[in-house]
Amino acid sequence: MTVPIQCTPDETFVLNLGPQHPATHGVLRVKLTMDGEYVVKAEPVLGYIHRMHEKMAESGTFAQFMPNTPRMDYLSALSYNQGYVMAVERAAGIEVPERAEYIRTITVELNRISSHLLWFGAFVLDLGGFTPLLYAFDDREKILDLLERITGSRLTYCYYRFGGVYNDIDDEFIAGTREFIKRLRSRLPSMYHDLVTGNIILIKRLRDIGFVTQETCRKYGATGPVLRGSGVQYDVRKNEPYSVYPELDFDIPCYPEGDSMARYMVRMDEITQSLRIIEQALDKLPEGPVNAKVPKVLKPGAGDCYCAVEAARGTFGCRLVCDGGKNPYRLKLRSPTFSNLSLFGEVAEGMILADALAFMGSLDLVIPCIDR
Amino acid sequence: MDTSIWEPIIYLVGIMAFAGLNAAYLGWCERKGAGHIQRRIGPKEVGWFGLLQPLADGIKLMSKQLLVPQGVDGILFRAAPILAMVPAITSMVAIPFSETIQARSIDLSVLLIFALASIGMMAVLIGGWASGNKYAIISATRSVSQNIAYEIPMLVTVITIVMLSGSMNLEEIAMKQEGGFWNWNIFPVAGESIAQAIIMPISFIIFFICSVAETNRAPFDMAEAESELIAGFMTEYGSMGFGLFMMGEYLNIVVGACLTTILFLGGWYGPFGFTSSVFWFLLKIYILIATFIWIRWTFPRTQIYKLLNLSWKILIPFSLAILLLTAVFLKVEGFLI
Numbered sequence: 178m179t180v181p182i183q184c185t186p187d188e189t190f191v192l193n194l195g196p197q198h199p200a201t202h203g204v205l206r207v208k209l210t211m212d213g214e215y216v217v218k219a220e221p222v223l224g225y226i227h228r229m230h231e232k233m234a235e236s237g238t239f240a241q242f243m244p245n246t247p248r249m250d251y252l253s254a255l256s257y258n259q260g261y262v263m264a265v266e267r268a269a270g271i272e273v274p275e276r277a278e279y280i281r282t283i284t285v286e287l288n289r290i291s292s293h294l295l296w297f298g299a300f301v302l303d304l305g306g307f308t309p310l311l312y313a314f315d316d317r318e319k320i321l322d323l324l325e326r327i328t329g330s331r332l333t334y335c336y337y338r339f340g341g342v343y344n345d346i347d348d349e350f351i352a353g354t355r356e357f358i359k360r361l362r363s364r365l366p367s368m369y370h371d372l373v374t375g376n377i378i379l380i381k382r383l384r385d386i387g388f389v390t391q392e393t394c395r396k397y398g399a400t401g402p403v404l405r406g407s408g409v410q411y412d413v414r415k416n417e418p419y420s421v422y423p424e425l426d427f428d429i430p431c432y433p434e435g436d437s438m439a440r441y442m443v444r445m446d447e448i449t450q451s452l453r454i455i456e457q458a459l460d461k462l463p464e465g466p467v468n469a470k471v472p473k474v475l476k477p478g479a480g481d482c483y484c485a486v487e488a489a490r491g492t493f494g495c496r497l498v499c500d501g502g503k504n505p506y507r508l509k510l511r512s513p514t515f516s517n518l519s520l521f522g523e524v525a526e527g528m529i530l531a532d533a534l535a536f537m538g539s540l541d542l543v544i545p546c547i548d549r
Numbered sequence: 550m551d552t553s554i555w556e557p558i559i560y561l562v563g564i565m566a567f568a569g570l571n572a573a574y575l576g577w578c579e580r581k582g583a584g585h586i587q588r589r590i591g592p593k594e595v596g597w598f599g600l601l602q603p604l605a606d607g608i609k610l611m612s613k614q615l616l617v618p619q620g621v622d623g624i625l626f627r628a629a630p631i632l633a634m635v636p637a638i639t640s641m642v643a644i645p646f647s648e649t650i651q652a653r654s655i656d657l658s659v660l661l662i663f664a665l666a667s668i669g670m671m672a673v674l675i676g677g678w679a680s681g682n683k684y685a686i687i688s689a690t691r692s693v694s695q696n697i698a699y700e701i702p703m704l705v706t707v708i709t710i711v712m713l714s715g716s717m718n719l720e721e722i723a724m725k726q727e728g729g730f731w732n733w734n735i736f737p738v739a740g741e742s743i744a745q746a747i748i749m750p751i752s753f754i755i756f757f758i759c760s761v762a763e764t765n766r767a768p769f770d771m772a773e774a775e776s777e778l779i780a781g782f783m784t785e786y787g788s789m790g791f792g793l794f795m796m797g798e799y800l801n802i803v804v805g806a807c808l809t810t811i812l813f814l815g816g817w818y819g820p821f822g823f824t825s826s827v828f829w830f831l832l833k834i835y836i837l838i839a840t841f842i843w844i845r846w847t848f849p850r851t852q853i854y855k856l857l858n859l860s861w862k863i864l865i866p867f868s869l870a871i872l873l874l875t876a877v878f879l880k881v882e883g884f885l886i
Contacts, residue, residue, distance in 0.1 A: 192683055200776040214687065214853065303776040305767060305850025311587040378768055378849050530687070531777050531852055538776075 189217055192530075196225050200303055200534045203544030207521075207537075209530070216533045219525040221518055227548040234508035239265050239339070239475045242505070247333035249512060250546035252295055254334045255281075255288040256488035262337040263419065264484035264495035269339065269477035276465040277341040278421045283354065283458045284324060284336060286451040290361070291320040292489035293444045293451075296541045300441070301373055303538035304382055312368050319357050326350055340469030351459055358452050365449070374445065383438035387536030389524055390435055397523075398516040401491025402447065403540060406440035408433030413487040425457045437539040444541070476503050490514050490541055514546040560642075560652040568638045571803050572796035573603035579842050586846045606792075613788035621785065622679040629676030629782075630790045633797030636665035636672075637804055644807045645720040647817040647827040658719040659707055662808060663700070666763065669801055670696045673765070673772055676794070677782035688781030691853055692772035695762060698860035703759035705868040706752050709875045710734055710812050713745075719808075723816030727825070733815035745878050752871050753813045755864050760805040762856070765798065767845040771853050806837040 195206035204225040210218040230249060234242040246261045247254030259281055266273060273281075294317045298310035321331045327346050328336040336343050373379055394404045404411055410431040414422045430446030432439035479501040485494040491513025498507040517540045525533040577592065577599065584591025592599030617626060643658035645651035655661055670692065677689025713734060714722045726733050735753045736746055762769040773781035780786075783794050810816060810833040817830040851859075 190683065199779060214691075301849060305770070305776065306848060307583070308587050308846050311589065315588065372847075373849075376849065378851050381855060382849065382852055529852070529854065534777050 188212075195222075200537065201544070202299060202542065205518075205542065205544050205547070209533075211530070214530050216525050216528050216530060219522045219533065221521060223518075223548055225548065226545055228545075230549045231508055231510060234505050236504065238503050239477075239505060242508070243338075244333075244335045247335055248545060249510065249549055250488060250490065250493075250514065250543045251332055252543055253288050253292040253489035254332065255285045255336060256486050257493055258335060258337045259285055259420075260484060260486040260488070260493045260495045262339060263486065264482060264497040265339050265475065265477065267482045267484055268480060268497050268499050269471075269475055271340040271469055271471055273340055274466050274469055275421070275463050276345075277467045277469075279458050279462045280342050280346055280467060281337060282421050282425070283346070283455050283462075284327070284334075284342075286454045286458070287320050287324060287354070287357075288334070289489045290448050290451045291317045291324075293448050294320075296444060296489075297369070297373075300538045300541075301379070304379060304535055306373065306376075306379070309369070309373050312364075312372075316361055316364065319360065323350060323353050323357060326353070338468065338471075339475060340471040341467045345467045351462075354455060354459060358456055361448070361452060369445065374441075380438065382532075382535055383436065383441055383539070385436050385438075386532050387437040387524060387528070387539060388435050389440075389520060393520050393523060397520040399491070399520055400513050400516065401488070401541075402440050402443040403491065403517050403520075405429065405431045405443045407435040413485050413492050417485060419484075419486065421458070421461075422454075424461070425454050427454050427457075437536055440539045440541075474503055476501060485511075488513060490543065490546065491517060510549050512546045512549055514541075514543050515549075518542055518547055557652075564638065564641045564652060568641060568800055568803075572799045573607065575799040575802065575838065576606070576795065577603050578838075579845075582839070582842045583846045586843070610789050610792040615788045615790055616785075618681075618785055621681050625675050625679035626785075627790075629672045629679060630786065630793035630797070631672075632675060633669055633672035634793045634800065636668040637797055637800035640665040640804050641800075641807075643719060644804070645723060645811065645816065646830050648724075648825065650827055651720060654718065654720050657717045659711065659717045659722070659812075662719075662804065663704065663707070666801070666804070667696070667700070669797065670763075672794075672797065673782050676786070677772075680782065680785040682784050684778045684780075685782045685784050688772045688778045688784075692765065692782070695765075695769070695771055695853070695856060698857050699759045699762040699864075702755055702860060702864040702868040703763065705865070705872050706756045706759070707812065709752055709868075709872050712872075712875055712879060719811050723811045723818070726815040727818055730815065730820040732818075733813065735813040745875065748871050748874055749813075751867065753809075755868050755871075756809060756813065758859075758864065760809060761841065761844065762860070764801045764805050764841075766802065766841055768848040768851050769856055770845075770850060771856060802838055802841055803834065806834040806841070809837055810834050 189210050189212050192209040192211045193206065194209050195201040196204040201207065206222040206225065208220040208222060209216050228248070230245050233245055243258070243261065246257040249257050294313040298313035301309040324334060325331045327344065327350055328334045329343075389399070389403060389407050391407050391409055393399070394407050394409065400411065408431060410429050412429040413419070415429055427450045430443050430450060432442050477499045479499055481496070481498045483494060483496045485492050487493075492511070493513060494511035496507075496509040496511070497505055500506040521537060521540060525536060528536065580602070581591040581599070592602040595601040595605045617623060640662045642652045643655050643661050645654070673692045674689045677685040677692070680686075710722060711717055714725045716722055716725070730736065735749055765772050773783060778784070783791055786794060810830060814833050817827060818825045819829045
């Protein structure tokens with residue numbers, strides 16, 4: 178139950194939360210005006226790790242910007258990689274072989290699961306439960322091993338190429354992925370839902386706390402699990418289908434409550450749905466090349482294109498303006514976390530400190546994604 | 550018992566050794582236990598099974614500079630860690646470990662231990678206040694309100710026990726529970742009435758919840774809620790200042806477990822009535838401590854206002870009801886039997 182309070186305090190103080198604080202998971206700073214333990218005003222201060230990705234894109238070739246994309250949201254790196262690659266492919270009119278699209282889908286969904294698992298662990302850690310973090314990391318480790326085999330890296334994957342992927346997947350990867358699906362499915366009910374989801378303390382801390390209405394989402398442009406936790410069934414994979422998603426059968430989890438528990442449940446259900454997607458994609462995986470013929474120096478014709486993908490935290494959009502040269506003329510990156518964070522200040526008003534931080538955890542912030 | 554000079558010295562050395570060993574090795578037990586709960590190994594590098602880890606940690610903490618930040622209240626800042634540790638050791642004087650092993654048999658030993666526990670809580674308040682850190686002050690105020698809320702049901706429960714035993718001396722309370730587990734206060738089937746036996750387990754649960762809250766352990770670790778208040782009242786403490794707070798915390802757990810054992814679990818008496826030794830006492834307290842550790846690594850943290858609601862709205866009414874019922878059962882002999 179959220180305690181309703183009247184914000185007419187006689188005396189307030191400013192609590193500087195961050196840039197170094199265990200709950201901000203990075204260098205986010207929030208200036209909290211507090212009345213006792215109640216948050217009167219919350220003001221996120223950004224820019225501590227701004228790296229000018231957009232400017233970097235303009236000063237290099239299309240291919241040179243590629244390794245920057247996974248550095249934005251290091252937890253669902255492949256989605257960002259895919260978003261950028263798709264934008265360039267659309268601008269240059271490159272057809273991607275079907276096998277490559279399937280491989281992209283499999284890997285990006287694996288990455289989504291690993292991102293949600295890490296969020297799960299970190300979120301429960303925010304709530305004071307330490308053990309689930311290590312269980313989640315145990316499973317995430319398996320994904321990292323799988324992806325390391327084919328991409329060569331464990332966190333900031335730069336695996337996709339214009340017109341395909343870096344290298345083909347082998348039988349061992351396929352067998353390993355199938356084994357992982359089986360393993361996670363057997364562990365989800367007991368080690369995640371029984372231990373955490375059904376825990377009375379967790380339910381009491383999340384239920385009816387941190388209401389995000391559909392209007393707030395619309396106002397700040399929130400997407401992803403935050404929006405779906407407010408009852409809007411919006412997912413780029415369904416609403417503006419890309420890659421091979423139209424050929425796969427999966428559901429968009431959606432909870433109308435709008436509280437922290439709803440966002441929690443959306444993400445937990447998405448893990449299940451991603452497992453379904455991977456399983457189907459593995460079954461349907463066609464033979465063939467994994468790379469299209471692409472010129473060494475890419476020079477898309479002058480034009481303007483936009484491409485959005487559903488990353489683990491919401492819609493990642495790439496708007497690419499080309500002038501016919503070998504560098505992008507302008508690249509605008511729309512990151513989901515920035516919009517999701519923006520609503521924090523409004524919603525956190527009047528909350529008690531511990532609830533505000535639990536609410537912040539439920540938004541699943543990745544700071545480099547905010548400060549591109 | 551002859552009163553030679555050696556007796557107090559032996560007790561002093563013994564209690565200090567027991568306290569030191571527990572403060573150091575409960576940390577190891579906790580880390581090892583947490584490791585196994587979390588499917589990892591825990592400390593293993595220093596010594597066999599990491600058994601020398603507490604020693605290494607102690608050397609590390611002691612060799613560090615005790616940093617006193619600018620703007621803190623110097624005397625209180627330095628006094629608080631000591632104040633956290635001393636009452637916990639002192640209260641061990643009043644605890645009977647077996648029929649013969651007890652430093653001082655004090656008539657009001659229950660009251661003494663509670664008084665000392667309150668001083669321990671004052672250390673948190675002073676430490677938080679003297680740090681001059683906002684997180685530390687929030688933590689200090691939290692721990693005070695938590696302490697007030699949980700001492701009431703705890704003491705009411707203790708009064709129930711005192712009424713049953715007719716004494717405030719821990720030794721006498723334990724001796725009342727001689728015999729098998731059916732004589733213990735947690736389930737006194739052989740006691741005054743069956744009805745009493747039914748309400749006492751509730752009383753035990755209340756007492757146990759309160760002792761978790763009193764020792765600031767998860768899921769009630771409001772005072773050092775890491776993800777909210779960084780390290781709470783310990784935020785500004787480094788080196789042995791921090792070390793003393795940690796040791797004080799573990800000693801409070803030991804005292805809490807000892808108290809629970811004596812009040813509810815029959816002290817040093819074996820569960821089937823024919824043995825009684827310090828072994829049973831230690832076994833019981835370490836089982837309780839293991840439960841503390843198990844709870845901490847299983848549950849997420851609760852919320853401060855939910856914590857206070859739990860105490861004021863559930864634990865206090867229940868403990869008062871049990872107190873009243875006990876009074877009735879004692880007065881009306883053979884009630885419901």
